Amino acid sequence: xxxxxxxxxxxxxxxxxxxxxxxxxxxxxxxxxxxxxxxxxxxxxxxxxxxxxxxxxxxxxxxxxxxxxxxxxxxxxxxxxxxxxxxxxxxxxxxxxxxxxxxxxxxxxxxxxxxxxxxxxxxxxxxxxxxxxxxxxxxxxxxxxxxxxxxxxxxxxxxxxxxxxxxxxxxxxxxxxxxxxxxxxxxxxxxxxxxxxxxxxxxxxxxxxxxxxxxxxxxxxxxxxxxxxxxxxxxxxxxxxxxxxxxxxxxxxxxxxxxxxxxxxxxxxxxxxxxxxxxxxxxxxxxxxxxxxxxxxxxxxxxxxxxxxxxxxxxxxxxxxxxxxxxxxxxxxxxxx
Amino acid sequence: xxxxxxxxxxxxxxxxxxxxxxxxxxxxxxxxxxxxxxxxxxxxxxxxxxxxxxxxxxxxxxxxxxxxxxxxxxxxxxxxxxxxxxxxxxxxxxxxxxxxxxxxxxxxxxxxxxxxxxxxxxxxxxxxxxxxxxxxxxxxxxxxxxxxxxxxxxxxxxxxxxxxxxxxxxxxxxxxxxxxxxxxxxxxxxxxxxxxxxxxxxxxxxxxxxxxxxxxxxxxxxxxxxxxxxxxxxxxxxxxxxxxxxxxxxxxxxxxxxxxxxxxxxxxxxxxxxxxxxxxxxxxxxxxxxxxxxxxxxxxxxxxxxxxxxxxxxxxxxxxxxxxxxxxxxxxxxxxx
Numbered sequence: 191x192x193x194x195x196x197x198x199x200x201x202x203x204x205x206x207x208x209x210x211x212x213x214x215x216x217x218x219x220x221x222x223x224x225x226x227x228x229x230x231x232x233x234x235x236x237x238x239x240x241x242x243x244x245x246x247x248x249x250x251x252x253x254x255x256x257x258x259x260x261x262x263x264x265x266x267x268x269x270x271x272x273x274x275x276x277x278x279x280x281x282x283x284x285x286x287x288x289x290x291x292x293x294x295x296x297x298x299x300x301x302x303x304x305x306x307x308x309x310x311x312x313x314x315x316x317x318x319x320x321x322x323x324x325x326x327x328x329x330x331x332x333x334x335x336x337x338x339x340x341x342x343x344x345x346x347x348x349x350x351x352x353x354x355x356x357x358x359x360x361x362x363x364x365x366x367x368x369x370x371x372x373x374x375x376x377x378x379x380x381x382x383x384x385x386x387x388x389x390x391x392x393x394x395x396x397x398x399x400x401x402x403x404x405x406x407x408x409x410x411x412x413x414x415x416x417x418x419x420x421x422x423x424x425x426x427x428x429x430x431x432x433x434x435x436x437x438x439x440x441x442x443x444x445x446x447x448x449x450x451x452x453x454x455x456x457x458x459x460x461x462x463x464x465x466x467x468x469x470x471x472x473x474x475x476x477x478x479x480x481x482x483x484x485x486x487x488x489x490x491x492x493x494x495x496x497x498x499x500x501x502x503x504x505x506x507x508x509x510x511x512x513x514x515x516x517x518x519x520x521x522x523x524x525x526x527x
Numbered sequence: 528x529x530x531x532x533x534x535x536x537x538x539x540x541x542x543x544x545x546x547x548x549x550x551x552x553x554x555x556x557x558x559x560x561x562x563x564x565x566x567x568x569x570x571x572x573x574x575x576x577x578x579x580x581x582x583x584x585x586x587x588x589x590x591x592x593x594x595x596x597x598x599x600x601x602x603x604x605x606x607x608x609x610x611x612x613x614x615x616x617x618x619x620x621x622x623x624x625x626x627x628x629x630x631x632x633x634x635x636x637x638x639x640x641x642x643x644x645x646x647x648x649x650x651x652x653x654x655x656x657x658x659x660x661x662x663x664x665x666x667x668x669x670x671x672x673x674x675x676x677x678x679x680x681x682x683x684x685x686x687x688x689x690x691x692x693x694x695x696x697x698x699x700x701x702x703x704x705x706x707x708x709x710x711x712x713x714x715x716x717x718x719x720x721x722x723x724x725x726x727x728x729x730x731x732x733x734x735x736x737x738x739x740x741x742x743x744x745x746x747x748x749x750x751x752x753x754x755x756x757x758x759x760x761x762x763x764x765x766x767x768x769x770x771x772x773x774x775x776x777x778x779x780x781x782x783x784x785x786x787x788x789x790x791x792x793x794x795x796x797x798x799x800x801x802x803x804x805x806x807x808x809x810x811x812x813x814x815x816x817x818x819x820x821x822x823x824x825x826x827x828x829x830x831x832x833x834x835x836x837x838x839x840x841x842x843x844x845x846x847x848x849x850x851x852x853x854x855x856x857x858x859x860x861x862x863x864x
Contacts, residue, residue, distance in 0.1 A: 200788070200809060202712035205722055207572050208788050208809035211548070235544050298847030301646070305638065309649035323847060375539035376852045385542055451537070451545050471808035472537060472545035510635030510660060515713045 194228035196521035197469065197483075198476040200507070207516065210476030212452065212469040214484060214524075217392035219402035219462050221366065225484075226389070227523050233373055233385035234468045239449030241328050242268040242415050242457075243364045243394060247356040248331040249411035253338030257287045259331075264418035265425035266327025270448060272428030273302025273311075273322040280425055281321045284330035288337050295320035296347045297329045297379040304428055325379035327425070332357070332381075347380040354381060363408070364394035378450060388466045391455060395464025399445070399457035416445045416457065432478045432502065436485070439498035443489055446481065448474065454481040461488060475518060479503060483520040531565035533858035534806065534820075535813040537844070544853065547813030549789065549806040551821060551861075554729035556739035556799050558703065562821075563726070564860050570710055570722035571805045576786030578665050579605040579752050579794075580701045580731060584693040585668040586748035590675030594624045596668075601755035602762035603664025607785060609765030610639025610648075610659040617762055618658045621667040625674050632657035633684045634666045634716040641765055662716035664762070669694070669718075684717040691718060700745070701731035715787060725803045728792060732801025736782070736794035753782045753794065769815045769839065773822070776835035780826055783818065785811065791818040798825060812855060816840060820857040 200208040213228025223230065245267040248254050254264060263284040271277035285291060301308040301318045311318060320326060329347075336343040336353050346353045362369050365386050373385040396402075398416075401409025419426050423437035426447070436446040445457040452469030454477040465484055469476035482502035485491075491499055505518040519525070537545040550565025560567065582604040585591050591601060600621040608614035622628060638645040638655045648655060657663060666684075673680040673690050683690045699706050702723050710722040733739075735753075738746025756763050760774035763784065773783040782794040789806030791814040802821055806813035819839035822828075828836055842855040856862070 202572055202720070203710060205570065205572070205710035205712065207712070208807065210808050233542065235539055235542070296848070298849070300847045301642065305642075305645070308642070309638070309646055312646035312650045313652065315650065373540060373542035375542065375544070376846060376850055378846045378852070380846060380848045380850065383539070469808075470545060471547050471806075471810055471813070473808055473810065476808070509713060509715045509717060510637045511633070511717045512635070513713055513717065515715070 194470045195523035197227070197467070197480040197524050199519055199521045200516065201519065202516040209521065210469050210471060210473055212467060212476065212480060213388055214465070214467040214480065215388040215392035216463050216465050216484065216488065217389060217396045219396040219400045221393045223389055223392070224463060230389040230392070231387045234388050234391070234453065235375055235383050235385050235451065236391050236455070236466070237377060237383055237449035237451060237453050238270045238325070239447050239453040239455040239466070240361060240391070240394070241270070242398065242419070242445065242447060243361055244328065244357045245331050245415055246360040246364070246408055246411050248335050249414050250407045251335060251338055251356070253335045254331070256338055257334050259284060259287070259334065261418040261421040262425050263327070263330070264415055265422040267331035268415055268419055268447065269327045269426045270324045271327060271425065272304035272307060272431060273318070273324065274304055274307045274428050277327070277425065277428065278321045281326040281330050284327065285333065288333055290333055290343075292319050292321050294333055294343060295323070295326060295329045297323040297325045299323060306429070323379060329379065349382045358382070358384070363404070364397055365390045366393060366403070388468055391466035392464040395455050395457040395466065396462060397464070399459045399464055400462045402462070416442070416459070419445055432481070435498065439495050440485070440489065440491070444485060448477060452477045454478065456481065456485065458488060463488060479505060479518045479520060480524060483524040531807045532860035534564070534804070534817040534861050536856055536858050537853065538856065539853040546858065547806050547808060547810055549804060549813065549817060550725055551802070551804040551817065552725040552729035553800055553802050553821065553825065554726060554733045556733040556737045558730045560726055560729070561800060567726040568724045571725050571728070571790070572712055572720050572722050572788065573728050573792070573803070574714060574720055574786030574788055574790050575607045575662070576784050576790040576792040576803070577698060577728070577731070578607070579735065579756070579782065579784060580698055581665065581694045582668050582752055583697040583701070583745055583748050585672050586751050587744045588672060588675055588693070590672045591668070593675055594671050596621060596624070596671065598755040598758040599762050600664070600667070601752055602759035604668035605752055605756055605784065606664045606763045607661045608664060608762065609641035609644060609768060610655070610661060611641055611644045611765050614664070614762065614765065615658045618663040618667050621664065622670065625670055627670055629656045629658045631670055631680060632660070632663060632666045634660040634662045636660060643766070660716060666716065686719045695719070695721070700741070701734055702727045703730060703740070725805055728803035729801040732792050732794040732803065733799060734801070736796045736801055737799045739799070753779070753796070756782055769818070772835065776832050777822070777826065777828070781822060785814060789814045791815070793818065793822060795825060800825060816842060816855045816857060817861060820861040
C-alpha cells in the first residue's frame, strides 16, 4: 500500500479513473504543525520547491544588489520557468550584468518545458541553450553569488564549491536541521538535493513567510524575494502555469512554488504559515489540485481569488474534440477539510 | 490509502523519491487468475489498451480484406502512435483506400505525442491534423468498417452508431460480460470507454492470445491483428516507445499495448495468458516498468530479450547534464515475484 492519503481523484464520466496519494504539512514559524495529512516525518526531496531558500544567500550577501539584479531577475532566481522568450531574455540579462554568457551556466540545455515555446523555437530553426533550462535563473543567481564572493565560478554546482556551501547553510538554517547526514541526490540541473521531512520544509517556509527564526538580513532577503515574485509572477513559471497564476490571483497573500516529482510549497505571510506537500507518485497535476485545496482551506478566499482557486481545485478535463470527459478534484481527505 | 501494491519505485541517489501503486492481473483463457496483485475486481477504464479488441470487427467482418488493408494499416488500427511521418502516411493511405480524407476522422487533431515529431512539424511551418492524432489508425479502421457495412460513416464515434455497436459487442464477447450497466466515459478520441475489472481485461487478452472462447472467424481475426503488429511494430507506437520495442525484441512471444492513465495489457500466445495492469495514479512510466517486470516473470527470457526487458525494468534516470541521478525499478511486490 502507498504511504499518504488520497489527496486527488481523477474522474471520467461518473467514475474515479485514477488517484493520487500524498502528504501535506502546514507549520507555523515555531514549528508547530497546524495541519497534517499522511506521513510528514519521512525524508522527501524538496527539489525545485526550495529555490527561494537557495536564493537567500544571493540577496542576503548583497550580491544581487551589488550587480543590480531587478525584480524580474530575482523572481527568475526562484523559478522553474517554461523557457518562453521572456524567461530566456531575463536570464541572458542577468548573466550580462556579470559579464558572463550562457556558456557559464552548468545546468545543461533542454527544450522549453512549454510545448508552444519549444515548437516556436524549432520553427525559428534553432535549438535550445542552457538559457532555456527551467533552472537558468537560479544558476544565474549562483553565478552572481560567485562573482560577489570573488571565487572561481566554474564548478559552482558541486557540493564543495563555496557557492553551494552558502546555499546548503541557508537551507539548513531555514529547515532547522543539519543536512550532513541527509540522503543526498543530484537534481535535474546538477546541484545537490537533500531529503528533509515535509514538516521541516513547511517550517522553513513559515520562517521564510515571517522572518521569525532568521537574522534581520536573512529576514529582509526573504521579504525581497517574495516581493520580487509578486512583482514578476510570470518569471517564476510562465503562461498558464499554476505558480504564476496563483501569485497573480492571490498577490501578497501567498508565495507559491512547485518542485519536480509532485512537491509543492507555499509561504503565507498573513497567517505566518508554511505549506509543503508531496504527491507520492510525483504527479504535478496532483500537487496543483492539492495545493489549491490547501490554499482555499487556509486563506478563505473571496471573489476572484475564490474563483481562481475553485477552477484549480476542480479542473475540467477536455478531450481532443473539446468534449468535457472528467475532472481533477480533491480526494475525500482534502475535500472534507 | 491508495488501492494496490507498490509496483514501481523511483529512486534518487540511494533514496526512494516516488512510488507508483497499482494492480496486476494475469489470466488464462478459461478465466483463471494465474497471478494477481492489488485489486483486480474493481472496474477500470482500459482506454486505448483494448484497441486490438476494438479492431476485431474490422478484420472479422471482412472489411479490412475487402479494402485491402496492409499489415501496417492493421497495426495502426491497434495503435496509440506518436504522430511521426510514417504513422501519418499510413493513416492517410488507409483513408485513401476508402476514398476518404482526413476530414472524415472524428478523433480531433493534436500535436504529435513525440516531442521531436511535434517540433519537426512546427519547423515545417504547418500544424497538426486529425491524422496526427494518436488514434487516427483506429478511427481509419472504424471508417473502413462503416464503408463495408454500407452505413453513413458520420457519427461513427457515437455509442448508438452501427460501428460502435459492433465494437462494443466485440468487447463484450472478449471480456465475457455485458457492458450495458458498466460505468461509461468518453475517451480522448471521442468514442465510449467502458470500465471493466482488470481480471476480465486479462481474460479478454488470454482469449485474444489463444482464440479460445471465440468463434473461428474472431479467433482468426485476433491472429491476423497480432501478426500485423509483430510485422509492423513501429506502427503500434513509434520511436523509442515501449510497445514498439517490446514487439521488436520479443517478437511473436507477446502482443503488448498501453492505454492512457497507466493501463497496460499483453497477450502471450505461447503461454495462453493475458495480462492487464493499472497504475493507480495513471503514470505511463510506472505501467511500463511494471509490464516489463511481469513479462520477465512470465516469459523467462534469455539473451537479447532478457537484456531488453532488464533495461526496461530498471530504467536509468539521466539529468540535463547527462548525469545518472536515479532509476525506475520494480517495487517489492513485483521484484520478489
